[in-house]
Amino acid sequence: MDTAAVATHGLTKHFGSVVALEDLDLEVHQGEIFGYLGPNGAGKSTTVRLLLHLIRPTRGGATVMGVPVGDVERCHRHVGYVSGDVALWPQLTGAETLELLGRISGRVDGAFRDELVERLQVDPSVRARSYSKGNRQKIALVAAFMTRPDVLLLDEPTAGLDPLMEAVFQDLAREATARGQTIVLSSHILDEVQDLCDRVAILRSGRLVEVATLADLRRLHTTIVEVLVDGPPPSLDDVEGVTASEPIVGGVRVSLVGSPAALLRRLATLPVTGLRTEEATLEQVFLTYY
Numbered sequence: 001m002d003t004a005a006v007a008t009h010g011l012t013k014h015f016g017s018v019v020a021l022e023d024l025d026l027e028v029h030q031g032e033i034f035g036y037l038g039p040n041g042a043g044k045s046t047t048v049r050l051l052l053h054l055i056r057p058t059r060g061g062a063t064v065m066g067v068p069v070g071d072v073e074r075c076h077r078h079v080g081y082v083s084g085d086v087a088l089w090p091q092l093t094g095a096e097t098l099e100l101l102g103r104i105s106g107r108v109d110g111a112f113r114d115e116l117v118e119r120l121q122v123d124p125s126v127r128a129r130s131y132s133k134g135n136r137q138k139i140a141l142v143a144a145f146m147t148r149p150d151v152l153l154l155d156e157p158t159a160g161l162d163p164l165m166e167a168v169f170q171d172l173a174r175e176a177t178a179r180g181q182t183i184v185l186s187s188h189i190l191d192e193v194q195d196l197c198d199r200v201a202i203l204r205s206g207r208l209v210e211v212a213t214l215a216d217l218r219r220l221h222t223t224i225v226e227v228l229v230d231g232p233p234p235s236l237d238d239v240e241g242v243t244a245s246e247p248i249v250g251g252v253r254v255s256l257v258g259s260p261a262a263l264l265r266r267l268a269t270l271p272v273t274g275l276r277t278e279e280a281t282l283e284q285v286f287l288t289y290y
Contacts, residue, residue, distance in 0.1 A: 003066040005030045005151050005182035006051065010060035013046050020046040021206045023060070028184055030150075031177055035193040036186040037286060038203035044186040045084075046206075048155045051184075052081060065150050080144035084156025086136040090129035094139050097128060098146070105147045113146040119168055133160035145172055152176065152183045158192065170196055194282040202289050209289055214282065221280045221288060223256045227267060228274035239263050250274075 006028040013021040021043040028034045038044050049055045051062055053069045062069045065078040088097055098117075102108035117124055122138040131139070137160045144152055152173075158166045166189075173183055173196055187193050193200060194214065202210040210217070222243065227234070228251035236245050236254050240262035244255040251274070256263060267275070 002030050004028060004063070005032075006034075006062070006064055006184060008047075008051075008060065008062040011047070011050060011062050012058045012060045013043075013050060013055065014058045019206045021050070024208055026201060026208065026211065028182060030182050031180050032198040033173060033177055033183045033185060033196050035197035035200035036184055036203070037190070037193060037200055041205075042203040043206040044203060045155055047203075048081075048153050048184075048186060051153060052076075052079070078150040080147055080149035080152045082137070082140045082144045082152075082154045082157040084159040086133075086140040088128035088131070088136055088139060091127060093127050094122060094124035094131070094135075097139055098124065098143055101143045102146065107148075108146050109148065112148070113142060116142040116145055116172070119172070120165060134162065134165070137161055138165070141169065141172070145176065148176075148179070148181065150181060152181060154183060155186045156188065157185070158187070158189065166192065190281070190283045190286060200282075202286065204289055217282070217285045218280050221257070221285050223260070223280060224253065224278040225256050225260070225263065226253045226274075226276040226278075227251045227270075227272060230271040230273050234266075234270055236263065236266060239266050 004027045006026070008024045008026045011021060011024040024047065036044050036047070046055070050057055051064060051069055053072050053075070064075050067075045067078065069075050092100070098113060102113070120138040120141060122135050122142070128136065128139070137157070141157060144154070158169050161169065170192070173185070177183060185193065185197060197214065199211065199213050200217065201208060226248060233247045233252040236242050236252060241256050241258045241260070242254045242263060243257055246253050254263070
């Protein structure tokens, strides 16, 4: 069986009486884009900092590509990291920053680095003190991707980017996982997570409340079904899975939880002229946990 790209076992971090993370058991597979969701203070950044060994756990542990995160030298060979609030050396240019970070890593594909600079449309000749937040973010993204690490830990990586650059980032993320790399994506942009991620984890107050594929999450939550019929609106309140219904022009709108099998059987007996379903968005699913 393949080694997990990221695995945590009872990972816990307390700051005095404040519980930042409690008993996190998580496994991220190689080659997937894994969404890590939660509001501010849920424990997302704390988890990333623990994986980077920037802080030490109260108890529990974690590995990256099978290497304990406490073995920083070996572990960091597998990792690229982007934070949501990038700080650079103000006196260095973007090119000098990338050169320095590349030498620390020791494995940079120069042609790929130049391609990333071009695709993200950042001028590497400018000193970092003159960069906007978005351009600092671009330099950090180039630095993380240019080493082709096994695991990319991305904590709000598109903060400050415009929609065009967000689309470029999504392309880069898909290309990375197509090469077998793994991405752990912590983001408040739920549309981004919905477009990119294979699975998501949802945190609440430092505790893991759900891990599932997007399809599974939606199946656990409400689907809206609009039924148009030739005649008066039918009553569907007694159908299994229907939690609410309301008449609309030409038919009825119902809220459905779980399997649609019972509803479809009932609809097969009616003079249905039209049918429209609306899946729950990730935002709607996410909000049900809060």
